[in-house]
Amino acid sequence: MxxxxxxxxxxxxxxxxxxxxxxxxxxxxxxxxxxxxxxxxxxxxxxxxxxxxxxxxxxxxxxxxxxxxxxxxxxxxxxxxxxxxxxxxxxxxxxxxxxxxxxxxxxxxxxxxxxxxxxxxxxxxxxxxxxxxxxxxxxxxxxxxNEVNIRYFYWKLYCDAYEFTGWPFETVDQTSINQLITNIENEMNIVFFINSKRRLSFLTAIVLERVMKGNDIEITEKIYPWEQGIFYLPMINMTSGLEQMMGMNLSKSELFFMQSMFSLSQYNYYEGSEMALMKEAEMHKNKEVHQMADQFLTILVEAYPNIDVKERFIWELYEFFDKLLIDNAIPELLLISQSNLTSYVQNECQQIYQGLQACMQNWRSAYPSVLYNDFHLTKLTLLVSSNLRYKSKKAFIVIGEEFSIRHYIANLIKKEIGDKLIINTSIMKGLNDEIVKQHQIDFVISNFPVELQSVPVVIISTIPTKRDFDNIRKELLL
The missing domain is CATH 1.10.10.10 (Winged helix-like DNA-binding domain superfamily/Winged helix DNA-binding domain)
Known part of the structure; x- marks a missing residue:
């Protein structure tokens, strides 16, 4: 650069x-x-x-x-x-x-x-x-x-250059791709994080561009049970739509690649959705993931007896190991996957990060063939940190990021601001002025642009800075 x-x-x-x-x-x-x-x-x-x-x-x-x-x-x-x-x-x-x-x-x-x-x-x-x-x-x-590495590089490049607006792919229709992704959301009763949905549209366009130029991909079916994955059937429908749209054929490996990237992206089931139970059932179909998570949970509780082991945390732990297996199924991703938050977590959450390193080393004695790196330890540190028992406080926050870290960020704000602020972290179907009014929200905290007319939006960094905390305090004084 x-x-x-x-x-x-x-x-x-x-x-x-x-x-x-x-x-x-x-x-x-x-x-x-x-x-x-x-x-x-x-x-x-x-x-x-x-x-x-x-x-x-x-x-x-x-x-x-x-x-x-x-x-x-x-x-x-x-x-x-x-x-x-x-x-x-x-x-x-x-x-x-x-x-x-x-x-x-x-x-x-x-x-x-x-x-x-x-x-x-x-x-x-x-x-x-x-x-x-x-x-x-x-x-x-x-x-x-390697084709996976090339796609990953261009995915990051274009997402950085067009993070908020714009579309760099002249031969691929953005509206049609967004509609196919929306179809997946409707089919599964989920909602992708706003920036995750945008990133997935970029990924899809890159896949189409590379395949059209004769650059195919090969993914083995042995390491991960792709057909048991919750995105397998929706991805069949999506790839069929892409084939009709572009007049081309997509191989099974291409389907698996897109399935992996959609699975690794951030999404949530709507609050109170019956699909949450189906999600758990789907996770349990993969007995290996279930066993891995249970084995790690036993080690984790011993190391952190104050961990809040609730239903949401267990689901997120299942997701972590499911995504870890996907990364292992595409080793090229394992080698180059990285997070901008790793340095921050290693410094600011050093004790927990190092503790989880020890937990994972202990866990890996039972699963020596499963690899992980700093990227996964970063995710795990944020997940565990947000579920350690802190003083009970509530909040509303909109976070779009590579991991589902809204609970972690909410805890940071709670500790800094205190009881003056109630934070709501629930996922809502859309975010507009009408919904804001229904939920009696006074202002929104977000790390990406949000268009609202009825209430102020305080823009913060992915990890809030001193300036961000000051701006939040200012809103409390108005």
Whole structure:
């Protein structure tokens, strides 16, 4: 990724952590850049900022990011900046014009010399693309590597660049794909998290684009019982709809791949839904998952006797091990799966994280063939932390993220804000002004844009910062 973009996004993220002046010396120390570079970056970043966000530079004070808590998020600004990087433009061209460019033609399309392009490709192969185990060939420019890794990389790239708005796939109709995903929600009586649904539409488009270009995938049926999965039948209907829409055939491996990604995404059953019982029954069909979860629960309760072992927690634990088996069935995902929250969890929840490492090592003695990594330990830490018995408080919050962490975030806010705030974490069928009124909600806390007219929306980071807690307190004073 462009060095300038990386530094700019790091600077924006740092300034957004607290509503205060950051001294130039403080920024220099954290980012490792000079006073002159900071001023230049602020000037460049300011060109991309919406009217509601501004950066001030003052001699003697430092740098201050002005954002009122209800305006656009810094992540929206970063998303816009991603699309303007040389990295994004090159990778996008390689995706949309597979095999159609010679090295000279690609260099011309990138507005650079052939030698500069060769140097750029070498840098990307040794840095940005290395964690995904993929690379770019130069003589006949193309992305090379395992197909799962290539799809995962482009999924992340396009989701970062179009996190909130836009659709980068010209040959695939977004409305039709969204309707097919909505059909799955209706069929299963579930609701995907808002950003999960958007990400799944991107994934589906990437699958279609890659298959149309002759890039197929192979997934074994032996490691995971795909036909017992709760998404198997809905995915048959979806792939049939995609085949009719695109005039193409999708193999059984493609069905399994999409089934795995839909299963790994975040969704909830509607409150009070009878499907919750069916969900449990479906989980129990896979006796291996049931046995794994029970074995781990025994170890967990011994290590954490204050864990709140309720029905919801047990279901989430079943889901964790079901998804762990899916990851093991597609080992390429296991190698490259990662979370932006891992560093935070390792630092802020260090004791629990390390305790769960010991629990999983103990558990793995019974299941030595099942692999896991920091990604899974991060999920498990958030799950367990949110179910440790804290002082009883209630809340309303809308969280869209890679894991179902709304209960964890709610507990953070409870501990910080106290009894002044009641938080409701239930999942509702849609979120609009009428529903807000019915539930007598005074304001909404969210980590992504929500369009509501009747009540304020306080935008927070995925993990709330001091600034976010201050903005929540302000709403309590109004």
């Amino acid at each position: 462009d060095k300038e973009f990386k530094l700019a996004s790091q600077l924006l993220t740092l300034l957004d952590t607290e509503q205060r002046w950051f001294t130039l010396a403080e920024i220099e120390k954290k980012l490792g850049i000079s006073d002159k570079t900071i001023r230049k970056m602020v000037e460049e970043i300011s060109n991309h900022l919406p009217p509601a966000i501004a950066i001030e530079v003052s001699r003697g004070k430092g740098v201050l990011l002005q954002r009122d808590g209800r305006s656009q998020t810094v992540n929206e600004v970063i998303s816009i900046m991603v699309k303007q990087t040389v990295f994004y433009r090159l990778m996008n061209l390689l995706f949309t014009h597979t095999g159609r460019y010679s090295a000279e033609e690609l260099a011309e399309a990138m507005f650079m010399s052939s030698s500069s392009l060769k140097k750029l490709i070498s840098q990307l192969n040794n840095n940005d693309l290395k964690p995904y185990h993929i690379r770019i060939t130069y003589s006949s420019p193309a992305i090379k590597g």
